[in-house]
Amino acid sequence: MGKSLNYNYAFVFYDINEKRVTKVFKICKKYLVHYQKSVFRGAITPSKLIQLRQELKNIIVGEEDFVCIIKLLNGDVFEEETLGNFQSAENLFL
Numbered sequence: 001m002g003k004s005l006n007y008n009y010a011f012v013f014y015d016i017n018e019k020r021v022t023k024v025f026k027i028c029k030k031y032l033v034h035y036q037k038s039v040f041r042g043a044i045t046p047s048k049l050i051q052l053r054q055e056l057k058n059i060i061v062g063e064e065d066f067v068c069i070i071k072l073l074n075g076d077v078f079e080e081e082t083l084g085n086f087q088s089a090e091n092l093f094l
Helices: 018-031 046-059
Strands: 009-015 033-036 039-043 066-072
Touching: 009 018, 009 046, 018 033, 018 039, 018 046, 046 066
Parallel strands: none
Antiparallel strands: 009 039, 009 066, 033 039
């Protein structure tokens, strides 16, 4: 049995049926920072990550919806490059 890793940073991307998209958005917003459209990211404790995953599982319909959670050990282990018309969540509502 391998050692369990404690992930402390996550990205969430989703493509959800219109009927459930608002619920999924609100769940993600409770745990992470809204980055752009259907993308969230941020620091998260391992227990909060488990809660997030469970809440999402309770809402989505596997045959219709898609959620991707990318887990990292910390927020310093990746390099970010954006192309095109990036609008941060803060600028979407100005």
